[in-house]
Amino acid sequence: MDHAEAFQGNEREIVTFRVSDQEFCVDIGYVREIRGWSPTTVLPHAPDYVKGMMNLRGTVLPVMDLSLRLGLGATEATPRHVIIILVVNDMTVGLLVEAVSDILTVSYEDMKATPDIGSTETKNFVEGFFTVDDRMIRVVDVTCVVPANTGEPR
Amino acid sequence: MRQKILAVDDSRTMRGMLEQALTTAGYDVELAEDGKQGLEKLENDKPDLAITDINMPRLDGFGFIEGVRNQPFLRGLPILVLTTESAPELKERARSAGATGWIVKPFDEVKLVAAIRRVLA
Amino acid sequence: MNSKTNLRELFFQECEDLLESLTDGFAELEHDSTDMETINAVFRAVHSIKGGAGAFGMETLVEFAHAFENLLDEVRAGENTVNPEMLSLFLQSGDHLADLVDAAQSGTEPDLVHGGELLAQLLTLSNAGGDAVPAAGGAPETSCTNEIGDVDFQPLTLDLDSPLSEGEEAGPVVMRFTALKDLYVNGNDPALLFRALEEMGDLSVEADLTALRSLAELDWDEPAITWTLTLDTTRTETEIREVFEFVEGFCLLEFLSDDPGSDTPVDPAPPHSAGPDATAPANASMAGSPTDQDSVRSDGPTRKAAGTKNTIRVDLDRVERLINIVGELVISEAMLSQSVTEMKLDSDNKVGTAMGQLKQLSSQLQESVIAIRAQPVKSLFQRMSRIVREVSQTTDKPARFATEGDYTEVDKTVIERLVDPLTHMIRNAVDHGLEDRSARAAAGKPEQGTVTLSAAHRSGRVLIRLSDDGGGINRDKVRSIAEARGLISPDAELSQSEIDNLLFLPGFSTNDEVTNLSGRGVGMDVVKNEIQALGGRVSIESEPGCGTSLTISLPLTLAVLEGMIVEVAGATVVVPTNMLRETLRAAEATIHAMGPGDRVLASHGEMIPVIDLGAFLGFRTPPQDLSEHTLLLIDSETGARIATVVDHLHEQREVVIKGLEKNYGQVVGISAATILGNGQIALIVDTDQLFEKSRAVQPSALFDKAIGA
Structure with a gap:
């Protein structure tokens, strides 16, 4: 899906998921597919939140532990865990999460700003949140979570 | 039946232009990249007219015309020479080699068709 | 379009x-x-x-x-x-x-x-x-x-100054036309000329058959018919004459007045006479x-005639898609092949035979498809010859440009993206690399310097090397500039090669004043970045008095590579085999300790540094006891040798290279990845970087960062 188009209009669909007992979401426009966890190949000298590389039908892509990235502790991945495959800035990446809960339709006008209390990670990687039936759904800022590919060695 | 024209030129661009112009004008077009290939194609394709460039590798336009005129069954084939030079000497040379007429490049479709119609029944 | x-x-x-x-x-x-x-x-x-x-x-x-x-x-x-x-x-x-x-x-x-x-x-x-x-x-x-x-x-146009010239439009034009033998010989036909005239107006044609003999006496080659043509037209005589342009000299053409009484024949502009010469006096001397x-003009066969290449042009996207699909096919084939092996079928089972064929075909298919995108570097090199000429002229440093390996094939996109960095490198080589005339003369070198650009395939990569026979890098000067600009501390101990590499630091320029050629605000750091963006590396070597050479090493994107699949620290990795000389069990080798933690292998009188691959990749600390391990002896481009410690060898096979750049970025120590038969990803070790590691240098932190090591 074309990203520019994905954000037109206020009514949007979001995919919600659980990470370390908190509920998060991303715009469905970023989501390419959702897969069960399978072991990844560890990359040398990579940041700790990069779990490794996975093979998605011939495409080699990095998988990130979203919990660790958000400062919520490392995930002990099991086959019940889920990888959400996102396309961000032309890069295809996987986010390791506990479980996908819902697809909801929300209006971005209803998104509330992140309260100024959280950790650095939360401030950097959470754009805001929605409240839906007493649930607090944090909007992950995917462009910040996925580090830009500079072409420089990492 | 549509008339068939064999166009011989070593330039891809020129072949493309000839093909387009001639097809638009309602002719069937066969292409060759030099005189040698042109002579080979003549035997199979039996065109009603040949258009040939002068400067070509392997066998140039003069050689091609000579080759055509030396074959009894092809002797009457009308041949137009494509030339960027409208220098009279070159035309004279083309004619004495046996060309039926010439087209000065760059040609437009009107000029091209007019020249063809003067030599092709 | x-x-x-x-x-x-x-x-x-x-x-x-x-x-x-x-x-x-x-x-x-x-x-x-x-x-x-x-x-x-x-x-x-x-x-x-x-x-x-x-x-x-x-x-x-x-x-x-x-x-x-x-x-x-x-x-x-x-x-x-x-x-x-x-x-x-x-x-x-x-x-x-x-x-x-x-x-x-x-x-x-x-x-x-x-x-x-x-x-x-x-x-x-x-x-x-x-x-x-x-x-x-x-x-x-x-x-x-x-x-x-x-x-x-x-x-x-034919001679313009005939009686019936432009402007004289009234009344029918009467012409007398006799076709000569050559008219027919050249494939002309009077009927067609008449048709052309007819398109200009009202035409009546009368044949005069008086010269025609009886059938028996007829000489077919001698035309005997004369036509009288009356054309009622508004066209000018020039236009009418154009119809006869092709048959000029092969016919007799007279323009008669419309008044039959005054029969003024007009010279039909014989081809060998006035016509051309009269219109273009300067002509004869020009055309020779x-x-x-x-x-x-009777051209012989030409070897590299552009026109005889049999090629089609295809949209790159289509090729890209094809290459990707074939890559998938090869991986699927490998996975299938592994499953078949695990089924432990009888050796004469047809499935096994068919698998063998499939494997062969898919690898052939892959090679052919990759070859589609590959292009010889020749055109790139040719563009560079021009740069040498231009810089040589501007700087007044005579330079000869030599190329080697022009037909080395490299992915088309890589070639395109090499233009800018190479251009800059060549400018540097002539402008800064070569000495001026007097310095060359003083050094006893020929006045004309030589800049050589070469390409070759090596270790599953493409090496492009630019060397000059100039004065080499003035290391003292480089060092003092780097110090003056605060790039290194005055007490930093740098090896020669480290000093050379200072040239790649951002903003470094050896020229005090920026020359109008090389110093277009672009330094070697930009060249380096551009090469890195292609997944490549640049290295520099220099010998004082003899010259400098820069080597670009580039991956063959989407290519296959022959690799040894090995196990190290629980990971499966691929070591490219083209520079692999030998494998040996550590238990059977003579290994000496060297200082704290370093070891060398004694082999044929040589002392070869031992590097643990697991430690190199950051997966473990080097094992103390190597007796259960295996050593891979790997050679470098420059002839250096190292022994790499791994845990087990699996198999040697061809693997499909999958770049990490697009979805992740470059990874230190790793050149790319591949997908194994079981669908798992294995990383391909960058052996060149193993050598960098083996040099065991302690560069300054800034330098370390700058060369990306």
Whole structure:
């Protein structure tokens, strides 16, 4: 899906998921597919939140532990865990999460700003949140979570 | 039946232009990249007219015309020479080699068709 | 896209090929300036560019190509001889022609000043240019340009000064026309001429058969019929005469007055008489004697005739898609093959045989598909020869450009993206690398410096090396500049190669004042970044007094690689085998400790550094006991050797290279990844970086960062 188009209009669909007992979401426009966890190949000298590389039908892509990235502790991945495959800035990446809960339709006008209390990670990687039936759904800022590919060695 | 024209030129661009112009004008077009290939194609394709460039590798336009005129069954084939030079000497040379007429490049479709119609029944 | 645009595209594509064959031709002329075949090929290339440019109304290009072509034509006709001065003009003119083509393609303004100078030189060297200048003439260049332009591009018309000229339109035109034998021989047909006349107005034709003999006496070759043609038209005589243009000289044509009483025959402009000469007095000297031209015009076969290549042009996206699909196919095949192996079928089972065939076919398919995108670096190298010429001229440092491995094939996109970094490197090599004339003379070197560009496949990568025979890097100067700019601390201990590598630091420039060539605000750091963006590396070597060479090592994107699949620290990784010399069990080798933690292998009297691959990748600390491990002896480009410790060897096989750059980025120590038969990803070790590691240097933190090690 074309990203520019994905954000037109206020009514949007979001995919919600659980990470370390908190509920998060991303715009469905970023989501390419959702897969069960399978072991990844560890990359040398990579940041700790990069779990490794996975093979998605011939495409080699990095998988990130979203919990660790958000400062919520490392995930002990099991086959019940889920990888959400996102396309961000032309890069295809996987986010390791506990479980996908819902697809909801929300209006971005209803998104509330992140309260100024959280950790650095939360401030950097959470754009805001929605409240839906007493649930607090944090909007992950995917462009910040996925580090830009500079072409420089990492 | 549509008339068939064999166009011989070593330039891809020129072949493309000839093909387009001639097809638009309602002719069937066969292409060759030099005189040698042109002579080979003549035997199979039996065109009603040949258009040939002068400067070509392997066998140039003069050689091609000579080759055509030396074959009894092809002797009457009308041949137009494509030339960027409208220098009279070159035309004279083309004619004495046996060309039926010439087209000065760059040609437009009107000029091209007019020249063809003067030599092709 | 309409058809006209298509043809334009086609033209520019063809120009690329033609310009390439032009450069080839000039290179050959440098060796043998009298080779007719080459001169003919060069002439044809310029001629074809002119022809196409004319069709698209690119006048500047036509004018220049025309002057260039004329001079070449004189050489071809033996009227002019190629001397070094002319050859140099040819080279520059070829460059300018390429510029004009570029300008026409991009719709930008070409350098008309430089073009004008070259044009003037072309005309000056041309006999015709000289001859055509009237003795008393004021501005020679201008006048002969115009003359040449006008004469050649004017459509031929017959003599204009006949009685029935323009403006005299009234009344029917009466002509008497007799076809001669040659008219038929050349394939003309009077009936068609009449048809053409008919299209101009009301035509009546009367045949005069009096000269016709009886059938028995008839000489078929001698035409005997004379026609009287009456054409009621508003067209001018010039237009009417144009109909007879092709048969001029093969017929008798008289223009009779419409009044049958006053029969004034008109000279039918015999071909060998006034016509041409009268209209174009400057002509004869220009086009040269026809007989001379004839003798060379019977072109022999030409080796590298652009026109005889049998090629099609395909959209790159399609090729890309195909390559990806085939890559998937190869991986699926490997997975299937592994499953079949696990089924432990009988050796004569048909599935096994079929698998073998499938494997072979898919690998052939892959090779062929990869070859589609691969292009020889030749065209890239040719572009660089021009840079050498230009810089050499501007800096007054005579330079010879040599190339090796022109036919080394590299992915097309990689070639395109190498243009900028290579251009900059070459500018540097001539401008900074080569010494000036006096310094070279003092060093006992030939006045002309040499810049060599070479390409080769090595270790599943492409190596492009640029060397010069200049003075080498002035390390003291480099070091003091780096210190002055605060790039290194004055007490830093740097090896020679580390000093050389300082050149890659951002903002480093060895020239105190920025020269107008190399110092266009671009340093070697930019070159390095561009190469890194391609997944490549640049390294520099220099020998004082002998020269400097820069080596670019690039991955063959999407290619396959022969690798040893090994197990280390629980990970499966691939070690490229092309530089793998030997494998041996550590238990059977002689290994000595060297200082704290370092070890060397004693082998054939050599002391080879031992590096633990697991530690290199950051997966573990080097194991104390190596007895259960295996050593891989790997050679470097420069002949160095290391022993790499791994846990187990699996198998040696071909793997498909999957880049990490797109979705992640470059990874230190890893060149790419591959997908194994079980679908798992294995990383491919970058052996070159193992060598960097083995040098065990302690560079300053800044330096470390700058070279990305």
